[in-house]
Amino acid sequence: NAGVTQTPKFQVLKTGQSMTLQCAQDMNHEYMSWYRQDPGMGLRLIHYSVGAGITDQGEVPNGYNVSRSTTEDFPLRLLSAAPSQTSVYFCASSQLYQGANSPLHFGNGTRLTVT
Amino acid sequence: KNEVEQSPQNLTAQEGEFITINCSYSVGISALHWLQQHPGGGIVSLFMLSSGKKKHGRLIATINIQEKHSSLHITASHPRDSAVYICAAPRPPYNTDKLIFGTGTRLQVFP
Numbered sequence: 001n002a003g004v005t006q007t008p009k010f011q012v013l014k015t016g017q018s019m020t021l022q023c024a025q026d027m028n029h030e031y032m033s034w035y036r037q038d039p040g041m042g043l044r045l046i047h048y049s050v051g052a053g054i055t056d057q058g059e060v061p062n063g064y065n066v067s068r069s070t071t072e073d074f075p076l077r078l079l080s081a082a083p084s085q086t087s088v089y090f091c092a093s094s095q096l097y098q099g100a101n102s103p104l105h106f107g108n109g110t111r112l113t114v115t
Numbered sequence: 116k117n118e119v120e121q122s123p124q125n126l127t128a129q130e131g132e133f134i135t136i137n138c139s140y141s142v143g144i145s146a147l148h149w150l151q152q153h154p155g156g157g158i159v160s161l162f163m164l165s166s167g168k169k170k171h172g173r174l175i176a177t178i179n180i181q182e183k184h185s186s187l188h189i190t191a192s193h194p195r196d197s198a199v200y201i202c203a204a205p206r207p208p209y210n211t212d213k214l215i216f217g218t219g220t221r222l223q224v225f226p
Contacts, residue, residue, distance in 0.1 A: 042119070042201070042216030058213065090158060103160040104148065104214075
């Protein structure tokens with residue numbers, strides 16, 4: 001079982017470039033989410049999905065797009081990278097049968113630097 | 116005031132010491148999560164609890180719903196316990212997984 005696979009591990013972008021962070025899980029989890037982690041702050045939710053074809057915004061969605069065409073995959077797109085998007089990004093998944101009462105499984109993170 | 120607050124922010128200990136990390140929250144919750152972030156950056160879920168106490172190996176998590184407080188205890192601490200410990204609570208309405216995260220407690224255990 002691979003769990004949650006997140007790629008790439010590191011990425012450097014120039015301001016204005018676009019890119020996609022990939023996230024895949026093989027646990028048949030309904031819920032998937034993207035977080036960013038910045039120094040001195042807790043993890044913040046960017047976007048989340050409760051199933052294929054369904055996505056919604058979290059706390060800090062601006063500048064990011066997501067889609068959920070399959071249960072397994074939940075890519076995060078940066079449309080036009082800005083230095084403020086320099087952060088560590090985590091993808092997570094969980095079962096949804098008990099709503100918020102399900103343990104989260106995290107990917108290993110992507111360290112993104114925008115110059 | 117943050118909705119989920121952890122204390123202390125940083126903690127150092129000698130191997131073998133008993134460790135306590137605290138989490139206070141201002142939102143009503145359905146379950147509280149404790150997570151561990153390794154020095155390499157990976158995050159794993161340790162506990163999810165909505166009442167009482169849970170134990171896994173040398174780790175014990177307790178929660179007091181009335182006082183809106185949870186603690187994570189580590190017995191007989193070991194250098195491999197060195198990590199950042201994060202608590203998180205679901206944001207109302209509780210049928211979603213929108214978690215509010217604390218900023219973490221950085222624990223260093225020295226031999």
